[in-house]
Amino acid sequence: MSSPNQYFVLIVPACAALLGIAMIYCWSRLRDHRYLLWIASGYIATAIPMGIHSLMPTELLARWTLPLSSMYLLGVWAMAQGVALRFGGRSHVGGACLIMATTLGLLFYFSRVDDQLWLRLLILNSGLALLVALPAKTILYGHAPTLPLRTLLRASYLIVLIYAFIRVAILATVIPHDGQLELTRSGFWLLMLATNMFISIWLALAILTSTAMSIVQTLDHERSRDPLTRLLNRRAFFEQVKKRLELYGHNGWAVLTCDLDHFKSLNDTWGHAAGDRALREFGALLARTVRQDDLAARFGGEEFVMLIRSTSLHTAVLVAERLRSSVMNLPIAATAHTLTASFGVVQLNSNGDINQAIEQADRLLYEAKHAGRNKVIWRAS
Structure with a gap:
């Protein structure tokens, strides 16, 4: 029987999905800002398995590990790709495919051959952290001279990156290895969801604010330029x-x-x-x-x-x-x-x-x- 708390925590994936839908709407009006579509896809792709996990009993987690983990991995890579595009670069597709293939291979073994929930959690979150880290060089050290609020965006990305690796460290030390954890009913799950919601909202606000500032900058540039020669008016x-x-x-x-x-x-x-x-x-x-x-x-x-x-x-x-x-x-x-x-x-x-x-x-x-x-x-x- 599902508890009221399980339905309550659906607020987190619902918020992530709504943020994704909002970004898709923005992209539909601003087709030049393609990174919005990538980030929106990431929010929605991670919201779906998060919501399913919140309602799923622990005994069914192993059976659904591969499809739900695939959605997490694709969603996080899409978000990393979107933020990298915002800085004029891109996440490495080859590296992402290698990380996802390795992660899913290990998850298959520890869900179908040797059922180890704590190891699956550690492996999945390690893969997610590596995907977040893929475009780190582009985002943290790349040149984006015309990007408004680039410092805020870099700081937001850095927070997400640090959180991803801290979560791996916490899982390695806190989660019991005896398989007795009721994951979706645990305080750890609630804390992780709350943290995810805070970081997701923060990153979305940073992205949307940056986009709005870019539009204002573009409009101001157009207002200041002669349309034929592109010199100042x-x-x-x-x-x-x-x-x-x-x-x-x-x-x-x-x-x-x-x-x-x-x-x-x-x-x-x-x-x-x-x-x-x-x-x-x-x-x-x-x-x-x-x-x-x-x-x-x-x-x-x-x-x-x-x-x-x-x-x-x-x-x-x-x-x-x-x-x-x-x-x-x-x-x-x-x-x-x-x-x-x-x-x-x-x-x-x-x-x-x-x-x-x-x-x-x-x-x-x-x-x-x-x-x-x-x-x-x-x-x-």
Whole structure:
């Protein structure tokens, strides 16, 4: 006869299954986040045998060892795979297959040939711990520079890893070897379920919070970028300029404004698709040119602005000249148009205002246009 406590502990696998279903729903809305499907599969795959074990009398455990243990192993590997994917890596399939095959082989022997419950518990949990450890190098030491809350995720994974091996140590020392343990009615089982629930909820919250932060980061990135060239847009440029000047001061900066020459003629002659290709190529050139602290933005149409670290006006002019020369080598597919650009360069002084510097660089840019285009004209701010 099942006790009320057995039905009560079904709360734990039910919570795990619900967390898995929630992640599947999130994945259905966010198909780019494939790791959610792996982790959800892991939660559901472990919830099913956990629930069955909670209702199963001890005398039936040996008969159901292989199918239920297979679900535990597959579920834990799926969760490890999902967390590894979150960090840009993956769990080792070959290693996972070896661990699962070895674990199931030993479980078969100690359930069908020599029925030893305590050894089955030790073997299964050792296999689970090894599966959790498989992607440890990727997760703990891998590079994930754009991953929000990566420290929290790494800490959460480390907690799961340590718990998995502590559980093996506890089983090796606490579980009686005489086969008298009523596993599913024991305090140990209840404690293990409670711990599993706490860790499962913690890991799920860390994963979902990280996912939400990634979405916010992506939306903010899209809001800040010109959709065609992927450079900063005007609003984001001024936001970043403010941060740069507050952090480093006004000295050591130069403003470059640039405009593609005869762009209207390119559009009229070869079509807007050719114009878009020219803008993308030029935007890519600017993106390759900027360094870590530099900024490049498309202000609209064929107009671009850069803020670069420059100790002198001469250095900034050299950068503009290199860009001017490189523009003429940009390929524009299906056209015979040679692309050129005009530049205005201003060195920002210690009291300089960025808006005034851009206006002054614009005036120099128009001087370059009137002087025949494909030129760089400069002046100190």
